Amino acid sequence: MEIESISVFDMLKIGVGPSSSHTLGPWRAAERWLARLNSKNNLEKVEEVEVHLYGSLSLTGRGHATDYAVMLGLLGADPELVPIETIDPLIKTIKNDHVLLLDGKYSITFDPSKHIIFNKKFLPFHANGLKFQAKLISGKKISKTYYSIGGGFVVGEDRKNAKRKVDMFKKFPFPVQKGTELLEFCKSEGVKISDLVLQNELSLRDKEIIDHELNRIWATMLECMYTGCHTEGTLPGGLNVKRRAFEMHNKLKSDLPYSSPQEWLQSIRQTEVKFRQILQWVSCFALSVNEVNASLGRVVTAPTNGSAGIIPAVLMYYMVIENHAGNFEHIKQFLLVAGEIGSIFKKGATISAAMGGCQAEIGVSSAMAAGALTELLGGTPEQVLMAAEIAMEHHLGLTCDPIGGLVQIPCIERNSMGAIKAINAAELALGSDPSAAKVPLDKVVQTMWETAKDMNSKYKETSEGGLAVGVFLSDC
Numbered sequence: 001m002e003i004e005s006i007s008v009f010d011m012l013k014i015g016v017g018p019s020s021s022h023t024l025g026p027w028r029a030a031e032r033w034l035a036r037l038n039s040k041n042n043l044e045k046v047e048e049v050e051v052h053l054y055g056s057l058s059l060t061g062r063g064h065a066t067d068y069a070v071m072l073g074l075l076g077a078d079p080e081l082v083p084i085e086t087i088d089p090l091i092k093t094i095k096n097d098h099v100l101l102l103d104g105k106y107s108i109t110f111d112p113s114k115h116i117i118f119n120k121k122f123l124p125f126h127a128n129g130l131k132f133q134a135k136l137i138s139g140k141k142i143s144k145t146y147y148s149i150g151g152g153f154v155v156g157e158d159r160k161n162a163k164r165k166v167d168m169f170k171k172f173p174f175p176v177q178k179g180t181e182l183l184e185f186c187k188s189e190g191v192k193i194s195d196l197v198l199q200n201e202l203s204l205r206d207k208e209i210i211d212h213e214l215n216r217i218w219a220t221m222l223e224c225m226y227t228g229c230h231t232e233g234t235l236p237g238g239l240n241v242k243r244r245a246f247e248m249h250n251k252l253k254s255d256l257p258y259s260s261p262q263e264w265l266q267s268i269r270q271t272e273v274k275f276r277q278i279l280q281w282v283s284c285f286a287l288s289v290n291e292v293n294a295s296l297g298r299v300v301t302a303p304t305n306g307s308a309g310i311i312p313a314v315l316m317y318y319m320v321i322e323n324h325a326g327n328f329e330h331i332k333q334f335l336l337v338a339g340e341i342g343s344i345f346k347k348g349a350t351i352s353a354a355m356g357g358c359q360a361e362i363g364v365s366s367a368m369a370a371g372a373l374t375e376l377l378g379g380t381p382e383q384v385l386m387a388a389e390i391a392m393e394h395h396l397g398l399t400c401d402p403i404g405g406l407v408q409i410p411c412i413e414r415n416s417m418g419a420i421k422a423i424n425a426a427e428l429a430l431g432s433d434p435s436a437a438k439v440p441l442d443k444v445v446q447t448m449w450e451t452a453k454d455m456n457s458k459y460k461e462t463s464e465g466g467l468a469v470g471v472f473l474s475d476c
Contacts, residue, residue, distance in 0.1 A: 005172040005175050005176075005200070006339075006343035006346060006347065007200075007201060007204060007339070008197065008201060008214075008335060008336055008338075008339030008340070008343075009213060009339075010151075010153070010339075010343070011151065011302070011303050011338070011339040011342040011343055011346070011368075012217050012300055012301065012302050012303075012311075012335060012338070012339055013151070013152045013300065013301040014079075014080045014216070014217065014220050014298065014299075014300055014301075015027075015079040015080065015152060015298070015299065015300075015301055015305065016069075016072075016079045016082070016084070016087070016296055016297070016298055016299075017065075017292065017293030017294060017295065017296050017297055017298075017299050017305050017308075017407070018064055018065060018293050018294050018295075018296060018305055018306070018406070018407035019064040019065070019066075019304070019305045019306055019407055020150065020151050020152040020301040020303075020304040020305040020306070021056075021128050021148045021149070021150045021151070021152075021304065021352055021353065021354060021461075022056070022057060022060065022061060022064030022065070022066045022069070022128070022148070022461075023064055023065050023066060023068070023069040023296075023305065024069070024079055024152040024301060024305065025069075025128065025148025025149070025150075025152050025153065025154050026053075026057065026066050026069045026070050026073065026130055026148055027069040027070070027072055027073040027079050028073065028079075028148075028152060028154045029073065029130060029132070029146035029148060029154045030051075030069070030070050030072075030073025030074050030132070031073050031076070032146065032154060032156075033132040033144055033146070034073075034074065034076065034102070034103050036144060037134065037142075038103070042134070042136060042142065043102065043103060043105075043106065044105075044106055045136045045137050045138070046102060046106065046108060046134045046135070046136060046137075047108065047134075047135050047136060047137050048108060048109065048110075048115070048134070048135040049074065049100070049102070049108060049110060049115060049132065049133070049134050049135075050115050050116075050117065050132075050133045050134075051070050051074075051115065051116045051117070051130060051131070051132055051133075052117045052119055052130065052131040052133065053066060053067075053070075053116065053117065053118050053119060053129075053130050054119050054121060054122060054123045054128075054129035054130065054131070055120075055121070055122035055123060055126075055127040055128060055129055055354065056122075056127040056128050056354035056460065056461045056462055057127075057128045057129065057130055057148065057354075058118040058119050058120055059120060059405070059461075059462045059463060059464065060402060060405035060461055060462065060463050061118060061405070062118075062405060063237060063402065063404050063405025063406040063407070063463070064405060064406075064407060065296060066130075067112055067116050068087070068091055068296070070116060070130070071090075071091060071094055071100065071110075071112065071116075072087065072090065072091075074100055074102060074103075074110075075090065075100065075101060075102075075103070075104055076102075076103040076104040076105075077090070077104075080298075084296065084297055084298055087296055094110060094112060095112055098110060098111045123145070123147070125147055125157070126147040126148075126149050126352075126354070126355065127352070127354035127355055127457075127460065127461070128147055128148040128149065128150075128352065128354050129145060129146070129147050130145070130146055130147075130148070131143055131144070131145045131146075132144050132145075132146070144156065144157070145157040149350075149352055149355075150303075150304060150346075150350060150351040150352025150353070150354070150355065150360065150361075151301055151303045151304050151342075151346065151351045151352070152301050152304075153346075171203045171204070172200045172203055173199055173200060173203055174189075174196055174199060174200055176340070176343070176344065177344075177347055177348070178344065178347075178348065178442045178445075179344055179385045179388075179440065179441035179442045179445070180440070180442055182196070182340065182344070182381070182385070183381055183382060183385065186381040187381075192333075192375060192381065193336075193337050193340060193371075193375060193381050193384055194332075194333040194336040194337050194375060196340075197336040197337065197339065197340045198210070198336055201336070211328075211332065214328075214331070214332050214335050214336075215328060215331075217300050217335060218315075218328075218331045218335070219261075220298060220299070220300050221289070221299075221300050221302075221311070221312035221315070222261045222262070222265065222312070223261050223298075224288070224289050224292050224293075224297065224298065224299050224300070224308075224312065225261075225285050225288045225289055225312055225313075225316065226261040226264055226288075227288070227292050227297065228243075228245045228246075228287070228288025228289055228290075228291045228292045228297075229245050229246065229248075229249035229264075229284065229285075229288045230246065230249070231243060231245075231246060231291070231292075231295075232246040232247070235291060235294045235295060235406075235408055236294075236295060236296075237294070237404065237406045237408065238404065238406075239403065239404055239406060239408055239409065241294075241408045241409065241412075243291050244287055244291075245284050245287040245288035245291055248280060248283070248284040248287065249284055249288070251280075252271075252277060252280055252281055252284060253267070253268070253271065254267055254268075254270065254271040256270055256271070265316075265319065265320070268281070268316075268320045269319070269320050269324045271320075273320075273321060278317070278321055279420065281316075281317070281320070281321070282313050282314070282316075282317050282416070282419050282420060282423065283313075283416040283419070283420070285309070285312060285313035285316045285317075285419070286309035286310060286312075286313035286415040286416040286418075286419045287309065287412055287413075287415070287416055288309070289308050289309035289312055289313070289415065290306075290308060290309040290407070290411065290412040290415045291412060293305050293306075293308050293309070293407065294406065294407050294408050294411075294412065300312070302338070302342075302365060302368070303342040303345075303346070303351045303361070303364055303365060303368065304351060304352075304353070304361045304365070305407070306353065306358075306361045306362070306407050306411050307361040307362045307364070307365035307366075307414075307415060307418065308365075308415070309412075309415035309416070309418075309419065310362070310365040310366055310368075310369050310415050310418040310419045310422060311335075311338055311365060311368060311369050311372070313369075313415070313416075313419040314369035314370075314372070314373055314419050314422050314423060315331065315334050315335075315369075315372075315373075317373075317419070317423060318330065318334070318373060318376055318377075319331075322376075322377065323376075330376055333372075333375060333376060334372040334373070334375075334376055335372070337368075337371055337372040337375050337384060338368040338369060338371065338372040339368075341367055341368045341371045341372070341384075341385075341388045342364055342365075342367075342368045344441070344445060345360075345364045345367065345392075345445055345448070346364075348442070348445040348446065348449065349445050349446070349448045349449035349452065350449065350452060351364050353400035353460060353461040354400075354460050354461040354462075355452060355460065356448065356449070356451075356452030356455070356460070357397070357398055357399045357400045357451075357452060357455050357459050357460050357461075358395075358398040358399055358400040358411075358414065359392070359395045359396055359397060359398040359448055359451065359452070360448070360452060361400070362395060362398060362414045362415065362417075362418040363391070363392050363395030363396070363398055363418070363448065364392070365415075365418055366391040366392070366395060366418035366419070366421050366422045366425070367387075367388040367389070367391040367392040367395075367422075367425075368388070369391070369418075369419065369422035370387040370388055370390065370391035370421075370422040370423075370425035370426045370429070371384040371385065371387050371388035371391075371426075372384075373387070373422060373423065373426040374386075374387040374426040374429050374430060377426060377430055378430070379426070379429060379430050380434070382434035382435070383429045383430060383432070383434055384429070385434075385440070385441040386429040386432060386434045386437050386441075387422075387425045387426045387428070387429035387430075388425075388441055389437070389439055389440065389441040389443075389444045390425035390428055390429060391418075391421055391422050391425035392441075392444045392445075392448060393439060393444050394421060394425075395418070395421070396444070396447060396448060396451055397451055397455075398414075399455070399459035399460075399465070399466050400459060400460055400461040401459055401463065401465055401466025401467045401468040401469075402461070402463055402467075402468060403463070403467055403468050403471055404463070404468075405463045405468075409467065409471075410467060
């Protein structure tokens with residue numbers, strides 16, 4: 001079997017909320033379709049565009065801003081760079097004028113209420129399907145189907161793009177499919193997990209680029225937490241969910257002055273923190289990220305947008321509670337380990353809530369954070385995987401049942417719970433002998449996937465079960 005190699009930069013992506021599978025994925029699919037049209041010299045010949053959404057993308061697409069993502073992708077906007085404050089005006093202009101500037105160059109008639117079609121039926125390959133269809137000036141119609149398979153990953157209907165991705169990473173010196181293989185490589189090379197992952201990354205890009213991109217990821221995470229902790233009000237979407245990170249932060253912060261995210265970090269480090277406040281700070285960090293995510297803000301998919309708060313919250317816990325002298329090398333180490341653990345779950349199971357419920361998002365992110373924290377705290381590779389296993393074991397069966405199809409209830413609080421579980425899992429692993437563990441990481445990955453396949457579809461990001469139907473929108 002050919003091993004699919006996945007870079008840390010595939011698992012940790014900068015993008016726009018609220019969902020990696022329902023927002024970032026469709027956005028990237030639109031970009032890919034534009035590139036396809038352009039490669040065949042058809043882009044300037046397009047007269048009309050239709051976008052068909054299927055399955056989970058249709059059922060919760062409006063709450064997840066899938067329609068926004070598709071339009072922004074068709075405009076040629078980059079989710080990593082587009083100014084957040086321009087998103088609403090861009091969408092408002094399209095809705096009012098019924099005109100879309102395809103790839104930012106070619107004006108076409110486009111009425112979102114008519115040209116974005118929500119189909120409840122599911123396509124066979126994946127629950128998140130979407131089809132782009134263009135009518136050319138000649139009258140010819142061409143189309144292409146894509147699948148958003150979780151974490152911002154997108155594959156074409158024929159999966160050729162996925163095959164090319166695998167080919168690209170054949171040069172990984174240490175190809176890993178399972179946890180056992182990862183441990184074998186670490187043992188034979190006599191290195192930590194982060195060192196091994198770095199060797200794989202160096203086969204793709206220079207150290208300077210790796211450091212630059214990891215630093216950019218951390219800067220985005222820190223900026224996101226800073227924004228969430230300094231923004232009050234209610235979240236968009238109609239549920240009138242009050243932002244809580246702002247008030248939590250005001251109660252916890254010191255009187256030390258600051259004017260930037262970095263100065264803010266230093267001020268927290270100098271704040272005396274008691275045990276109960278540790279829980280409050282971690283929860284505050286996690287909530288802040290996912291409140292930004294729910295507001296179409298910029299976050300780091302880790303491994304998904306719905307679970308974007310766990311990894312930065314646990315990393316901040318290390319930086320401000322466990323090690324006040326924590327620096328970029330610690331951040332780099334954390335992110336490399338987290339990315340590798342996430343890739344094992346993606347290869348052996350799924351990171352898509354539409355395929356596996358919330359265990360595939362919050363559970364995987366908690367496992368990633370638990371393993372990464374364990375290495376930073378001096379754990380062995382065996383203890384790292386043990387921590388990841390413990391974190392996932394206690395998320396097995398977690399459903400995805402967002403109220404109103406919005407990534408708000410129960411999604412935001414689940415990030416806080418996932419972060420706390422990750423820290424607890426790390427401590428349990430550090431205090432344990434991995435050789436006596438009864439459940440290896442590979443077994444919990446397999447179990448998670450079997451649980452996902454057994455789970456009723458109404459608990460897989462369709463808003464057709466659980467809290468999504470148990471709580472009436474009028475009650476919110």
